Amino acid sequence: DTAVSQTPKYLVTQMGNDKSIKCEQNLGHDTMYWYKQDSKKFLKIMFSYNNKELIINETVPNRFSPKSPDKAHLNLHINSLELGDSAVYFCASSPRGDQPQHFGDGTRLSIL
């Protein structure tokens, strides 16, 4: 029973394309997040949502647009992909803000 699940696990695409990553949690949590892990393993917050409302948008280019249709889902859509977008993207959730966050397995995005 996967608690935080992301799809796809791997995404290989060309520069300029538009792609989406889906995230779902079955933990009943109110808060969901997207993090980016770069090639040096550094993790940085991108967005956080609480009950479908945007709480944090951490200076992410507006090519990245999160969408939360309900509190169990937080999807990430990326327009006009660039080489620098290559990274592992992690979704996470917590019961509410400032509580332990549980992470998905990550989506490895490679831009050709």
Place this chain on the structure above:
Amino acid sequence: GEDVEQSLFLSVREGDSSVINCTYTDSSSTYLYWYKQEPGAGLQLLTYIFSNMDMKQDQRLTVLLNKKDKHLSLRIADTQTGDSAIYFCAESGNSGYALNFGKGTSLLVTP
């Protein structure tokens, strides 16, 4: 932004204890965390400590928190080869809605 610092690499022999250290700057964090990442895998929440505690023990894991010095450590007793991974220290910062991570400590356990 606030900084979380960790040493990048630690090597220990199987059966020894490992101690991974972390310093942070944001004293408003409610919780401090340790996450484990195995190669090619996601982030596993290993343990966490509430900021008004100074120690937490969970089987082979001991977390020590020194709030005055803003120092967090993770001790793994009887380290096994399966403990080889990257260990990330994280603090919840001012808003609580974002984790600030250290750069991770790569733990190598040799037989």
